[in-house]
Amino acid sequence: xxxxxxxxxxxxxxxxxxxxxxxxxxxxxxxxxxxxxxxxxxxxxxxxxxxxxxxxxxxxxxxxxxxxxxxxxxxxxxxxxxxxxxxxxxxxxxxxxxxxxxxxxxxxxxxxxxxxxxxxxxxxxxxxxxxxxxxxxxxxxxxxxxxxxxxxxxxxxxxxxxxxxxxxxxxxxxxxxxxxxxxxxxxxxxxxxxxxxxxxxxxxxxxxxxxxxxxxxxxxxxxxxxxxxxxxxxxxxxxxxxxxxxxxxxxxxxxxxxxxxxxxxxxxxxxxxxxxxxxxxxxxxxxxxxxxxxxxxxxxxxxxxxxxxxxxxxxxxxxxxxxxxxxxxxxxxxxxxxxxxxxxxxxxxxxxxxxxxxxxxxxxxxxxxxxxxxxxxxxxxxxxxxxxxxxxxxxxxxxxxxxxxxxxxxxxxxxxxxxxxxxxxxxxxxxxxxxxxxxxxxxxxxxxxxxxxxxxxxxxxxxxxxxxxxxxxxxxxxxxxxxxxxxxxxxxxxxxxxxxx
Amino acid sequence: xxxxxxxxxxxxxxxxxxxxxxxxxxxxxxxxxxxxxxxxxxxxxxxxxxxxxxxxxxxxxxxxxxxxxxxxxxxxxxxxxxxxxxxxxxxxxxxxxxxxxxxxxxxxxxxxxxxxxxxxxxxxxxxxxxxxxxxxxxxxxxxxxxxxxxxxxxxxxxxxxxxxxxxxxxxxxxxxxxxxxxxxxxxxxxxxxxxxxxxxxxxxxxxxxxxxxxxxxxxxxxxxxxxxxxxxxxxxxxxxxxx
Numbered sequence: 177x178x179x180x181x182x183x184x185x186x187x188x189x190x191x192x193x194x195x196x197x198x199x200x201x202x203x204x205x206x207x208x209x210x211x212x213x214x215x216x217x218x219x220x221x222x223x224x225x226x227x228x229x230x231x232x233x234x235x236x237x238x239x240x241x242x243x244x245x246x247x248x249x250x251x252x253x254x255x256x257x258x259x260x261x262x263x264x265x266x267x268x269x270x271x272x273x274x275x276x277x278x279x280x281x282x283x284x285x286x287x288x289x290x291x292x293x294x295x296x297x298x299x300x301x302x303x304x305x306x307x308x309x310x311x312x313x314x315x316x317x318x319x320x321x322x323x324x325x326x327x328x329x330x331x332x333x334x335x336x337x338x339x340x341x342x343x344x345x346x347x348x349x350x351x352x353x354x355x356x357x358x359x360x361x362x363x364x365x366x367x368x369x370x371x372x373x374x375x376x377x378x379x380x381x382x383x384x385x386x387x388x389x390x391x392x393x394x395x396x397x398x399x400x401x402x403x404x405x406x407x408x409x410x411x412x413x414x415x416x417x418x419x420x421x422x423x424x425x426x427x428x429x430x431x432x433x434x435x436x437x438x439x440x441x442x443x444x445x446x447x448x449x450x451x452x453x454x455x456x457x458x459x460x461x462x463x464x465x466x467x468x469x470x471x472x473x474x475x476x477x478x479x480x481x482x483x484x485x486x487x488x489x490x491x492x493x494x495x496x497x498x499x500x501x502x503x504x505x506x507x508x509x510x511x512x513x514x515x516x517x518x519x520x521x522x523x524x525x526x527x528x529x530x531x532x533x534x535x536x537x538x539x540x541x542x543x544x545x546x547x548x549x550x551x552x553x554x555x556x557x558x559x560x561x562x563x564x565x566x567x568x569x570x571x572x573x574x575x576x577x578x579x580x581x582x583x584x585x586x587x588x589x590x591x592x593x594x595x596x597x598x599x600x601x602x603x604x605x606x607x608x609x610x611x612x613x614x615x616x617x618x619x620x621x622x623x624x625x626x627x628x629x630x631x632x633x634x635x636x637x638x639x640x641x642x643x644x645x646x647x648x649x650x651x652x653x654x655x656x657x658x659x660x661x662x663x664x665x666x667x668x669x670x671x672x673x674x675x676x677x
Numbered sequence: 678x679x680x681x682x683x684x685x686x687x688x689x690x691x692x693x694x695x696x697x698x699x700x701x702x703x704x705x706x707x708x709x710x711x712x713x714x715x716x717x718x719x720x721x722x723x724x725x726x727x728x729x730x731x732x733x734x735x736x737x738x739x740x741x742x743x744x745x746x747x748x749x750x751x752x753x754x755x756x757x758x759x760x761x762x763x764x765x766x767x768x769x770x771x772x773x774x775x776x777x778x779x780x781x782x783x784x785x786x787x788x789x790x791x792x793x794x795x796x797x798x799x800x801x802x803x804x805x806x807x808x809x810x811x812x813x814x815x816x817x818x819x820x821x822x823x824x825x826x827x828x829x830x831x832x833x834x835x836x837x838x839x840x841x842x843x844x845x846x847x848x849x850x851x852x853x854x855x856x857x858x859x860x861x862x863x864x865x866x867x868x869x870x871x872x873x874x875x876x877x878x879x880x881x882x883x884x885x886x887x888x889x890x891x892x893x894x895x896x897x898x899x900x901x902x903x904x905x906x907x908x909x910x911x912x913x914x915x916x917x918x919x920x
């Protein structure tokens with residue numbers, strides 16, 4: 177990774193796409209850069225979207241300091257003591273990224289260049305590697321700055337604190353269009369997760385030690401959740417409820433009868449699904465999958481796709497009508513004649529192509545709406561289909577109505593992939609894009625979800641993850657749900673990382 | 678993106694060309710097909726803006742139309758524009774791919790008065806419609822024959838050295854590829870190995886020249902002007918983060 181830092185005015189520090197300067201900017205370089213490469217990047221990387229990149233650059237990213245945490249860390253270390261752990265815990269990171277681009281963005285390498293490489297088969301591996309390296313960079317930075325300032329008095333972060341520090345991320349609306357534009361990919365992600373869950377739930381007799389690990393992890397998660405503090409009232413209520421529910425689940429699990437029956441994982445899942453909130457259900461899904469690494473890790477490679485959606489002109493109109501009726505009821509049942517059903521629209525601003533969410537009648541740009549209104553488009557198609565004879569072919573139909581070509585192609589490629597659609601009206605007045613952002617971020621391993629409005633959120637990544645020099649230690653990969661001030665080790669079993677590499 | 682000569686990625690071809698077509702009011706489905714065809718053009722080492730800009734200009738100036746009709750003929754089928762205009766290659770290419778898919782590549786399809794024939798070829802290539810030949814004589818009397826042999830290679834036979842991507846305004850005939858079509862006598866021949874060309878592009882990028890600026894200009898029509906209000910509220914986040 178090639179990194180550049182600069183001093184920037186505080187008032188220009190923003191998480192938005194429209195930012196013009198950043199504390200640090202990065203490229204993940206494919207190979208070892210020459211001085212010529214570094215000179216080229218020095219002229220481009222600090223400009224981010226304003227620069228141009230080449231197929232040798234696998235990712236482009238930037239990060240800004242959390243000013244108070246960064247300052248406290250440098251000040252403290254330079255004076256010979258550790259940073260304020262409470263302050264660090266309240267934020268969780270020294271710097272946060274505000275964009276990580278890959279897959280051909282701004283001239284970077286296309287996904288196809290690296291897709292066949294063993295380490296790139298699962299999606300977003302290069303982007304996630306970049307984020308991991310940025311985390312390392314932020315930790316090295318505070319230690320280096322403290323040394324410069326404090327000289328011999330300066331100390332390094334202690335091992336536990338070092339490992340606890342994650343890397344932040346601020347995410348806005350850009351992730352929502354991504355979900356809509358990659359239905360097959362999203363389907364594969366959810367199938368992988370559901371398959372993992374199904375494999376665990378179908379275990380009749382638990383693998384030795386796994387139940388014990390699960391029970392320990394419930395305690396660890398309780399403590400982890402105690403450190404998850406947010407200002408957003410909706411999320412704060414959910415966290416509070418989650419705390420109570422994890423406690424209730426621990427009590428329920430103390431009754432041997434509940435967990436000593438056949439298919440105990442299924443029993444736990446059913447109990448949680450029947451009694452607890454969605455927040456708790458998803459947390460428990462993670463917890464019951466976690467001790468079963470060797471059973472589910474192979475699914476990572478099933479999460480990518482190279483499918484290019486094709487238009488099937490051979491499908492009959494009768495068949496298309498049947499598919500819409502069977503698989504798109506969620507769309508055809510929405511009344512789009514209501515004003516509140518078409519309240520919003522999505523668009524790209526000329527301001528650095530920043531994705532924005534507009535309101536009809538209030539904001540300009542409805543004519544340039546992004547084609548993300550899947551529900552509305554299906555509904556309109558359905559109306560025209562219902563008054564069209566089955567005698568004509570789909571190819572004739574799209575010659576008459578070319579405006580439906582995209583939605584027919586979408587239907588043809590998604591009805592066989594039941595997890596591919598966000599089955600809701602994204603134009604609705606009550607639409608909360610934040611839920612879409614969280615869905616995607618969760619697949620990246622994001623934690624400490626911290627909504628800042630209905631349109632953007634902050635999160636932490638790699639909190640508790642091993643540092644590069646720990647990657648060869650046994651048990652290095654079991655670090656979920658870290659707790660401040662404690663050595664990071666999630667109860668580990670049945671996991672390939674127990675072997676020394 | 679203000680330079681007139683630069684290197685872009687295949688993903689950028691997809692992103693910008695989809696929206697450039699949308700910018701001249703092509704429906705989004707046709708715009709997506711158009712962008713895929715341009716990716717194929719790029720993967721084969723061509724500058725996609727060369728043949729595509731003409732097609733977009735024609736739509737924008739209404740010299741071409743997306744209106745299309747189909748009629749059956751003895752030999753197969755005929756696609757044409759019912760208006761007194763050029764048939765836009767955006768519509769012609771999607772409709773010809775549809776026709777080839779349905780008709781199992783056994784009969785002929787004539788497409789009348791297409792503005793950018795190479796876009797039709799590219800759409801067929803992008804959709805792996807192989808075992809076909811595409812033949813036309815353009816308005817400058819240049820003759821072209823493209824043999825879409827298989828998933829590994831294709832070739833261009835031409836009567837002149839004029840670039841195929843600039844060939845315009847022609848009646849195009851698509852028919853099954855026969856052994857006899859591989860007679861190269863008196864013709865300029867250029868062969869393309871798909872995998873090799875694509876690998877080269879993945880490592881070097883797609884070079885676009887002076888027409889790129891105009892493509893970007895059509896793309897820009899999809900962007901919404903920013904106002905103080907939309908800047909403040911459209912993305913939900915504040916303008917300064919000094920926590």
